[in-house]
Amino acid sequence: MSRIDRRSVLKAGGALAATALTGCSTTNPASTKSSAGSLAVAGPDWAGFSRGLDGTLYRPGDTGYAASHQLFNPRFDSVNPAGVVRAASVNDVREAIVFARNNKLVCVPRSGGHSYVGASTIANGLVIDVTALRGITYANNAVQIGAGAKLYDVHVALDRYGRSLPTGTCPTVGVAGLALGGGMGIHTRTYGLTSDRILSMQVVTADGGVRTAGPTQNADLYWALRGGGGGNLGIVTSFRLATIGAGKLGFFRLSWPESKAAAVLQGWQRFAKEAPYTAWANLHVTAESNGTLSIHAVGVSTTGSAAAAAAQLESLAGTKATGRTVTVKTHMEAVRYLGGGSTSPRTGFLAGSDVLRGPLDATTGTALIGVVKAAARAKVAGSAILDPLGGQAAKEPPGGSAWPWRSALGVVQWYAGLPTPPSTAALRAAQNFVSSGHRAIAKTSAGGYVNYVEAGRSVNSYYGANLGRLHAVKQKYDPANFFHTSYTLN
Numbered sequence: 001m002s003r004i005d006r007r008s009v010l011k012a013g014g015a016l017a018a019t020a021l022t023g024c025s026t027t028n029p030a031s032t033k034s035s036a037g038s039l040a041v042a043g044p045d046w047a048g049f050s051r052g053l054d055g056t057l058y059r060p061g062d063t064g065y066a067a068s069h070q071l072f073n074p075r076f077d078s079v080n081p082a083g084v085v086r087a088a089s090v091n092d093v094r095e096a097i098v099f100a101r102n103n104k105l106v107c108v109p110r111s112g113g114h115s116y117v118g119a120s121t122i123a124n125g126l127v128i129d130v131t132a133l134r135g136i137t138y139a140n141n142a143v144q145i146g147a148g149a150k151l152y153d154v155h156v157a158l159d160r161y162g163r164s165l166p167t168g169t170c171p172t173v174g175v176a177g178l179a180l181g182g183g184m185g186i187h188t189r190t191y192g193l194t195s196d197r198i199l200s201m202q203v204v205t206a207d208g209g210v211r212t213a214g215p216t217q218n219a220d221l222y223w224a225l226r227g228g229g230g231g232n233l234g235i236v237t238s239f240r241l242a243t244i245g246a247g248k249l250g251f252f253r254l255s256w257p258e259s260k261a262a263a264v265l266q267g268w269q270r271f272a273k274e275a276p277y278t279a280w281a282n283l284h285v286t287a288e289s290n291g292t293l294s295i296h297a298v299g300v301s302t303t304g305s306a307a308a309a310a311a312q313l314e315s316l317a318g319t320k321a322t323g324r325t326v327t328v329k330t331h332m333e334a335v336r337y338l339g340g341g342s343t344s345p346r347t348g349f350l351a352g353s354d355v356l357r358g359p360l361d362a363t364t365g366t367a368l369i370g371v372v373k374a375a376a377r378a379k380v381a382g383s384a385i386l387d388p389l390g391g392q393a394a395k396e397p398p399g400g401s402a403w404p405w406r407s408a409l410g411v412v413q414w415y416a417g418l419p420t421p422p423s424t425a426a427l428r429a430a431q432n433f434v435s436s437g438h439r440a441i442a443k444t445s446a447g448g449y450v451n452y453v454e455a456g457r458s459v460n461s462y463y464g465a466n467l468g469r470l471h472a473v474k475q476k477y478d479p480a481n482f483f484h485t486s487y488t489l490n
């Protein structure tokens with residue numbers, strides 16, 4: 001019997017035999033009359049749902065349930081979904097959406113599981129995990145990627161053809177979450193964001209329809225999914241992206257003493273504006289456990305010659321680095337260097353971001369440094385990590401996709417590492433660090449980067465001038481606001 005035949009038979013059987021049902025606390029379960037005439041409450045038919053899947057359903061108490069809803073950040077291990085569907089086919093995704101809708105379950109998609117706020121898990125709701133949909137096929141400079149693929153696997157697959165993609169650095173981040181929210185990394189200035197390379201997507205929308213979103217099909221959805229953030233508009237099951245060459249890359253790492261922090265910050269901002277498109281460098285201002293600050297930049301030249309880019313950054317900062325390495329790396333060496341290997345251990349953290357509408361003036365720059373210095377004194381493992389935009393990312397037309405920050409200078413990420421499990425005091429100190437960061441540079445902040453989404457901040461602050469158009473697309477494809485959590489468009 002074919003899979004489709006099997007599914008239809010099971011579905012028909014399930015509809016007849018939907019009796020022994022288990023409940024789910026967030027649902028408004030349908031009320032049915034029992035044979036005695038009293039009002040009985042029927043919960044979702046989890047067993048029937050499970051039988052109709054090509055993949056696996058995990059329910060509380062099942063072997064594998066605990067692992068099925070673990071995200072990268074252990075902070076969210078205590079969030080217990082009513083069910084996790086490990087989808088094995090696009091049809092499973094469709095069936096899961098229909099099941100969630102029929103049973104009034106809140107549902108969230110999950111790919112790499114790196115959401116900063118645990119948005120890919122949901123207490124008492126349904127997680128639709130697409131990690132098994134991870135096939136990667138390359139032809140004619142384009143790559144078809146299943147939405148469950150992780151960045152390292154994408155790079156390994158493309159490297160065989162001498163090709164690559166602009167992505168972020170963490171090897172275990174999912175291509176789906178990264179690309180839907182933008183996707184910044186070492187190639188941003190030369191080739192744009194990950195989302196800028198998307199040619200088309202397959203997406204299952206709230207009505208259970210399987211659609212193609214591309215320049216000529218559902219073009220409004222294509223616009224919105226490129227930067228509008230994961231979890232808002234549907235569940236993407238695959239992406240088609242235009243690849244780039246996987247040539248050798250020149251790297252530099254420069255470090256300075258704390259006393260040079262202000263000068264280096266000003267120099268880095270000029271570098272972000274003035275360096276050629278082929279040069280990229282991010283800046284790390286880090287609170288060390290001994291109460292001091294460390295300042296370093298990691299830079300790349302996509303032409304392979306990093307020494308000139310390093311010298312330009314030093315010259316703009318007006319100060320020579322005290323630590324300096326310059327190397328050339330192959331594509332895969334670079335991927336492993338930036339990602340710290342081929343995989344990444346689960347890590348506790350709390351973070352947020354500010355998009356820099358322009359350079360920080362000297363006073364605001366000093367305030368930024370002061371926030372990290374205060375973290376060092378308070379023994380908070382805090383960093384301000386500044387990523388440049390500009391170059392090709394700025395060349396895309398401002399309304400060309402939902403990603404709103406084309407004219408920005410860069411993004412500051414406020415990142416605080418946390419122990420597992422974090423104490424209440426550690427969490428409070430981390431939150432205080434992130435809030436102090438926001439306050440310190442508020443006058444230069446245009447909003448936040450949706451891939452660094454944070455709790456307690458309106459999701460609307462991630463979309464700038466594109467918010468109205470995004471709402472219109474949401475209204476068209478998800479009029480009942482089916483994809484709705486505290487971390488979706490509101």
Ligand SMILES: Cc1cc2nc3c(=O)[nH]c(=O)nc-3n(C[C@H](O)[C@H](O)[C@H](O)COP(=O)(O)OP(=O)(O)OC[C@H]3O[C@@H](n4cnc5c(N)ncnc54)[C@H](O)[C@@H]3O)c2cc1C
Pocket residue numbers: 072108109110111112113114115116119120130147167168169170172173174175176177178180181182183184185229230231232234235236237451452487
């Ligand atoms: C260690 C680390 C390093 C990072 N480095 C970078 C970096 O260098 N550059 C950068 O730009 N970002 C970076 N990020 C941020 C990262 O891009 C986001 O956290 C991203 O959303 C993660 O995607 P994911 O698929 O792994 O996560 P998930 O938690 O699975 O998903 C993130 C969001 O997308 C939704 N979603 C997941 N799959 C789908 C789907 N198939 N269809 C629709 N919605 C979906 C989820 O519901 C959730 O809301 C990093 C994050 C971490 C934790």
